[in-house]
Amino acid sequence: xxxxxxxxxxxxxxxxxxxxxxxxxxxxxxxxxxxxxxxxxxxxxxxxxxxxxxxxxxxxxxxxxxxxxxxxxxxxxxxxxxxxxxxxxxxxxxxxxxxxxxxxxxxxxxxxxxxxxxxxxxxxxxxxxxxxxxxxxxxxxxxxxxxxxxxxxxxxxxxxxxxxxxxxxxxxxxxxxxxxxxxxxxxxxxxxxxxxxxxxxxxxxxxxxxxxxxxxxxxxxxxxxxxxxxxxxxxxxxxxxxxxxxxxxxxxxxxxxxxxxxxxxxxxxxxxxxxxxxxxxxxxxxxxxxxxxxxxxxxxxxxxxxxxxxxxxxxxxxxxxxxxxxxxxx
Numbered sequence: 001x002x003x004x005x006x007x008x009x010x011x012x013x014x015x016x017x018x019x020x021x022x023x024x025x026x027x028x029x030x031x032x033x034x035x036x037x038x039x040x041x042x043x044x045x046x047x048x049x050x051x052x053x054x055x056x057x058x059x060x061x062x063x064x065x066x067x068x069x070x071x072x073x074x075x076x077x078x079x080x081x082x083x084x085x086x087x088x089x090x091x092x093x094x095x096x097x098x099x100x101x102x103x104x105x106x107x108x109x110x111x112x113x114x115x116x117x118x119x120x121x122x123x124x125x126x127x128x129x130x131x132x133x134x135x136x137x138x139x140x141x142x143x144x145x146x147x148x149x150x151x152x153x154x155x156x157x158x159x160x161x162x163x164x165x166x167x168x169x170x171x172x173x174x175x176x177x178x179x180x181x182x183x184x185x186x187x188x189x190x191x192x193x194x195x196x197x198x199x200x201x202x203x204x205x206x207x208x209x210x211x212x213x214x215x216x217x218x219x220x221x222x223x224x225x226x227x228x229x230x231x232x233x234x235x236x237x238x239x240x241x242x243x244x245x246x247x248x249x250x251x252x253x254x255x256x257x258x259x260x261x262x263x264x265x266x267x268x269x270x271x272x273x274x275x276x277x278x279x280x281x282x283x284x285x286x287x288x289x290x291x292x293x294x295x296x297x298x299x300x301x302x303x304x305x306x307x308x309x310x311x312x313x314x315x316x317x318x319x320x321x322x323x324x325x326x327x328x329x330x
Contacts, residue, residue: 003330005264005300011327014301015320017291019076025286026154027072028147028179029065029164029171029193031083031108033090035119036061041128053123062097063118064279065164068193069103071283071305074317077290079283080154082107082147084139084170090115107150111143116168138169148178155182159290160189162282163202167195180204189289192240193282194218203239207285207295211246211278225253232259242295246281246306254299264300267307267326280309280318 017023039055062070065083072079081103085091087110094115098105113135121128139147147170155161161183165171176198183190189206199218202208216223219234225247235243235255243255251266281302288298305318308326 003327006297008324008327010297011301012324014288014291014293014297015075015323018287021291023077023160023287023290024158025072025077025079025160025162025283025290026082026151026158026179026183027065027069027079027162027164028082028107028151028154028175029068029162030116030166030168031066031081031085031094032063032116032118032166032168033066033094034061034063035059035117037119037121039121039123041123051123051128053121053128055121060093060097062094064116064166064168065162066094066098067279068162068164068283069098070101071280071317072287073101073103074319075284075287076320077287078102078104080104080107080157082109082150082154082170084109084111084113084143084147084168086111086113086115088115090117090133104154107154109143109146109150111139113169116166134168136168138172140172144172144174147175151175151179152182155179155186155188158183158186158188160191160286162286163190163192163194163205164279164282165193165195165198167197171198173198173201176201189286191282191286191289193278200238205238205240206289207242207244207298208235208238208240209244209246209278209282209285211248215245225250231255231261232257244285244295244299246278252299252303254296256295262296264303267304267330277306277309280305280316284318 036059037055038057039053041051069079069081095105116134119131192202192205192208245253252264254262284302284305285298304323308318308322
């Protein structure tokens with residue numbers, strides 16, 4: 001049982017610490033604005049064989065690295081987000097939303113590209129279509145220099161660093177190397193949520209957190225979880241201290257450089273939507289390690305947080321109180 005992996009008293013102590021200690025987390029990566037259009041479908045368009053959605057509700061939400069910052073704020077810490085936005089309406093909205101939840105927006109770098117925006121059209125509880133507005137080429141020139149300066153400022157004030165990669169051009173190799181070097185010089189944990197483009201560029205990370213599909217795609221081979229003896233060799237190739245492999249309904253596996261392999265069963269009771277669950281896990285891992293949790297404790301708590309998040313529709317935040325309630329109900 002997952003609740004046997006951590007005592008309730010210790011869980012409460014760690015969940016209370018980010019707010020009590022005014023923890024600060026630096027988050028570097030790709031920020032997005034998510035737009036949800038919800039409505040009804042009762043006919044097919046006469047113009048093409050597609051459904052006509054009559055929109056009843058429009059909702060905006062923070063996505064990507066901005067959703068990580070939102071989750072950091074929900075557990076009582078302060079997140080400083082370093083990301084690229086456009087000088088457009090979505091960029092202004094993203095800034096305003098971050099400021100409203102108490103996160104620092106000073107690390108947002110204005111660029112010539114549009115703010116990444118993902119619009120999801122949902123009818124009868126199902127996504128009909130998603131429309132992406134973005135430019136995902138690597139940042140360069142003066143824009144990268146501005147990101148590097150923002151990284152230096154954010155890490156200087158932080159108790160942990162998150163690198164949240166969605167392959168939208170912020171986490172180029174120069175930014176990755178600079179951020180990890182600064183964090184290691186300060187002695188703070190580095191949590192990496194990778195994507196395929198720079199998968200092997202995160203040497204020096206404290207916890208490297210891919211999901212199974214991402215890891216298998218990068219390795220070009222299947223991962224045999226029934227015989228996981230080869231996973232420590234994967235960890236050595238990554239150059240990270242620990243590998244936290246997320247396995248959806250099968251929970252997580254934590255591997256460290258001593259070849260210790262520890263399984264963490266899933267705590268999810270009902271799964272409505274997995275969107276944003278990885279962001280929640282990343283936020284909790286970093287915040288818990290920033291206030292003194294070891295990697296296994298942080299992973300157990302992040303696993304509880306993921307179990308709560310997937311029971312909600314869309315990318316959502318998870319509060320410490322919800323985690324305690326899930327623990328008690330376990």
